[in-house]
Amino acid sequence: MTTKKDISIFWFRQDLRLSDNPGLTKSLESKNVLPVYILDDINSGENKMGGASRWWLHRSLENLNKQLDNKISFYSGDPLEIFKNLIAKFNLKGIYWNRCYEPWRIKRDTNIKKYLIDHGIEAYSYNSNLLWEPNQILKVDQTPYKVFTPYYKKGCLNHDSPRIPIAKPNLEKIIEDEGNRNDLENLNLLDKKKWYSEFENLWQPGENHAHNKFSIFLENGLNGYKYGRNFPSKENVSQLSPHLHFGEISPNQIWYKLEEKSDDYSEKDLYHFKSELGWREFSYYLNFHFP
DNA sequence: AATCGGTTTTA
DNA sequence: AAAACCGAT
Numbered sequence: 502m503t504t505k506k507d508i509s510i511f512w513f514r515q516d517l518r519l520s521d522n523p524g525l526t527k528s529l530e531s532k533n534v535l536p537v538y539i540l541d542d543i544n545s546g547e548n549k550m551g552g553a554s555r556w557w558l559h560r561s562l563e564n565l566n567k568q569l570d571n572k573i574s575f576y577s578g579d580p581l582e583i584f585k586n587l588i589a590k591f592n593l594k595g596i597y598w599n600r601c602y603e604p605w606r607i608k609r610d611t612n613i614k615k616y617l618i619d620h621g622i623e624a625y626s627y628n629s630n631l632l633w634e635p636n637q638i639l640k641v642d643q644t645p646y647k648v649f650t651p652y653y654k655k656g657c658l659n660h661d662s663p664r665i666p667i668a669k670p671n672l673e674k675i676i677e678d679e680g681n682r683n684d685l686e687n688l689n690l691l692d693k694k695k696w697y698s699e700f701e702n703l704w705q706p707g708e709n710h711a712h713n714k715f716s717i718f719l720e721n722g723l724n725g726y727k728y729g730r731n732f733p734s735k736e737n738v739s740q741l742s743p744h745l746h747f748g749e750i751s752p753n754q755i756w757y758k759l760e761e762k763s764d765d766y767s768e769k770d771l772y773h774f775k776s777e778l779g780w781r782e783f784s785y786y787l788n789f790h791f792p
Numbered sequence: 793a794a795t796c797g798g799t800t801t802t803a
Numbered sequence: 804a805a806a807a808c809c810g811a812t
Contacts, residue, residue: 647806
């Protein structure tokens with residue numbers, strides 16, 4: 502019997518970026534990190550991804566994989582089953598990921614964490630996706646807010662400051678699974694009918710493009726944001742939503758860039774744009790506390 | 793310390 | 804109208 506290779510796994514989910522990625526950075530403190538992406542159409546149920554999201558996901562993964570010298574292992578199916586196979590194949594030390602907050606993902610991930618711990622495998626999860634996690638923000642009576650303004654002003658803004666973004670880690674310890682022949686194309690994320698070619702030029706998924714969009718917004722869109730954001734055709738619309746959704750840029754990176762540049766903009770526009778990040782937080786919050 | 797009633801706020 | 808807040812018990 503050949504000895505199995507010692508590895509840890511970093512599981513990419515809604516955090517398709519290398520910079521400010523706490524889980525990825527932490528995983529790289531151990532040796533030999535295998536990056537993995539799993540298309541899960543099994544546990545998602547009602548929330549199964551639609552065609553436009555799949556197109557975005559494909560392009561985003563393509564971009565991310567290129568940055569990692571094509572070392573990501575792609576799988577499709579139930580993550581727990583896939584991890585069981587990887588446990589059989591490698592001497593797996595631990596699995597690292599960043600938390601998601603949708604009820605179906607929490608249910609799945611809790612289950613996976615339990616399985617891993619029960620089988621002597623380390624499981625580490627981090628916050629990479631939200632400025633404040635849903636269980637951190639509660640009223641004095643320890644129940645969750647239902648109204649945005651008190652949630653944001655009193656709950657969030659009076660809480661500890663959001664985590665400071667971290668740099669892109671050193672990628673030397675990233676390895677690939679030479680035995681895995683399942684590449685991105687096999688996930689079949691792109692529809693055979695190429696209806697998506699319409700927006701191929703309008704939208705560019707990927708970490709670098711997310712940051713470009715944000716820079717352009719800072720140059721042209723943030724001045725007059727409070728008023729202009731209500732007109733979708735104006736440049737005051739940031740267009741960052743899908744990039745944030747797939748985690749190509751973190752809210753923390755946006756938040757602290759705004760702090761840094763606070764002298765360049767009016768208090769009103771800055772506050773209003775930040776509060777839109779607050780609304781994003783609030784929707785995750787409500788979905789978490791009142792599913 | 794949890795509950796009650798009255799007042800203010802709500803994007 | 805419903806939620807949050809405040810002061811009193």
